[in-house]
Amino acid sequence: MINSNQVLADFQFIGNRVSNFKIETRDIRIDKEKINVTYDFDYEIKEIKELEDRYTGYLEFITIIKAKFKKTVFLKIDLTMEGAFIGNIQKLKKEEFINMLELNGLTALSQLSRAYILSVTALSGITPPVKLPMINVFKLIQQKKEREINNK
Known part of the structure; x- marks a missing residue:
């Protein structure tokens, strides 16, 4: 076995919370009709602090379905x-x-969001429950930066 102290990353996830959640449903009876599902994603770095012994960063991952x-x-x-x-x-x-906050942080939060939405929609009686697709975090970061440049 390898001691965990020898392989710990210099970047660590310390916690998460759902800061906003809203679900709206309508009772529509659909039998094998074509349903169009859209997924929109965004993120925002809320805060970065440089303390004496560490950096801290707070990141939001936003999903709209x-x-x-x-x-x-x-x-x-x-x-x-x-x-x-x-x-x-x-x-x-x-x-x-x-860079690690964006790449690793978004990866972690997207998977937590995926699990959360899957659980909540299953418990809400939505059949089948909603499964977020895997996202290309590199492209999300790239498109966000391009959008910020174009909006200046």
């Missing part, structure tokens, strides 16, 4: 999952910490 039948929206889910992360200030530069 809409399911439509023809022109009627019969399911809408809005979820914001917030995560807290720390980084070893002796081994990471601030820019490296920010």
